[in-house]
Amino acid sequence: MWYPRWFWPTFATPAVFWVAAFFVVPFYVILSVAFGGLDPIFLSAVPRYNPVNWNFAAFSDVVGELFTSGSVVQTTFVRTVAYVAVATGLCLAIGYPVAYFIARHAGRFKTAFLIALLAPFWISYMMRMLAWTNLLQPSGYVNRVLEGLGVLAEPRLWLEGKPSTVILGLAYGYIPYMILPLYAALDRIDRSTLEAARDLGAGQISTLVRVTLPQSRQAIIAGTVIVTLPMAGDFYTQDLLSAQRGTAMLGNVIDNSIQSSLVQEGASLVLILLLVLLVPMLFYLRSTTRATEGVR
């Protein structure tokens, strides 16, 4: 086409500048703080912007702590991995049948179910957690219903450092992100493959295991990555549903160190978090790019 050479690059200029200034440079600042020095009097972090002067002592201290058994960093790290793993498992265990149902059996209620699936995306996360802090109070509806049914003899203190509450809260918060890719994949499965399986003598379960599951494998991986990433950096769910040391997650340790001016430690922990998550992040990125370009 006959556009002037400068024409399209001009449109990209603001975004290029924006991303460079407010994304790339800030991440460089994280490196400069984590690998920087400390003010000898105020003990505040002094970033070093020249990589030649980088000092890895503070960072390797934090890494060392990660490998010291019984340290706060290690305990929290292990706890975070466990919470995220169980919550992700719950998301998958609940999400798969729901997505399967909506894709195959919802019939004329499909649109209604889809709206219900999408609603949590525009209901504020904080509001969804607020709703649970109301329900889980000692005198809240959860205790009243469970007592009424005779399950509980006395009110359970759900919000006082219960790992189960935090894990269920995480699952509740992020499950919509799991269901959506699952639904999209299950809805796309060609029904003739199911009919073929049935014609060839496969039963319900064997069709599910040998036809449906393999065709939704990509979506299971994508959904797992999509919910794992934000869960790993989550701190507010724990703060709202427990707020106790015994259920603190890595996000809480990072947030606490930044809030209490231990900036260098916080920056180092962020780097560790990013290193751990780099592979799933790149995977997510690749599948997003593919999905966008796949519209073609």
Add this chain to the structure above:
Amino acid sequence: MSEVVGTHSPARAVAQVGRLRGWVRNPWAKARFLWVIALAYVGWTLLPVAIAVLFSFNAGRSLSAWQGFSTRWYIGDVNSVWENSELRAALAHTFLLSGLVMAIAVPIGTAFAIALSRWRGRVAKTTNFFVLFAFVTPELALAIALFLFFTNLIDAVGVGTGAQVLGLSVFELAYPVIIVRARLISLGTQYEEAAMDLGASAVGALRRVTLPLLTPAILASFAIMFASTIDNFIITRQLSIDASTQTIAIKIYSSARTGPLPSLNALASITLVSSTLAIGLAAYAYRRLSRSDPGRATPAVPPTVGV
């Protein structure tokens, strides 16, 4: 579900009772079991929120005992959203931030999406990578990077409203880039080429052909970005400086565990209604605008481009 009792014809009622009995006898038959799971899921996700909204209308101070209907937590009480200066400030600041972020990020993102679909230079590809990377990075990491950036490197700006707007705009940039780009890819370049064959200039073709075709996608970007910014918590909080830069999400976070009043639920319900309206309006506009859409895979009417 079909278990609703109270039908018109007795025959149908009998059939339904029969179905109900069968369902009780064997709730594990495939679709019924899935019906139960799906309905339980919908109840689990939406009921708590519905109850929270309901309690914003409670006449008393309790969040767990219903004491009658009242709108006092919205207006008419010293602690209502309207009369409590902190809550009102949080509401105003939330909408201010969201407006400014939309005003910055939608144009930048749209322009970039257009550039990206027509110019495949290395700079564009790298920038696109970072736009998406910013989107998949755990928000806490991005928030802390921005916090350190605004407190160390350009401490002349410092944290506060400006930092919040700039920080959010880079995070939200991905929405218009993804949405508008998907639309551009499905439209192809033929409309622009036709316009230019008929004598339109490059700018003219863009303004009079491409942009109108992009309107639904741009509207959708506005709506999604609006809903997403008024709910943003991590970046907004990390870059907030004092009470004047607190938003609704920050307010909920800091007071949900310290004996909150139903006015907090009222505040949350207001954001819920605003984002629902924005998404609903955008969905409606999207359908209206793309009804006779040349970008659709199978247009009902042959597309006509008026230049």
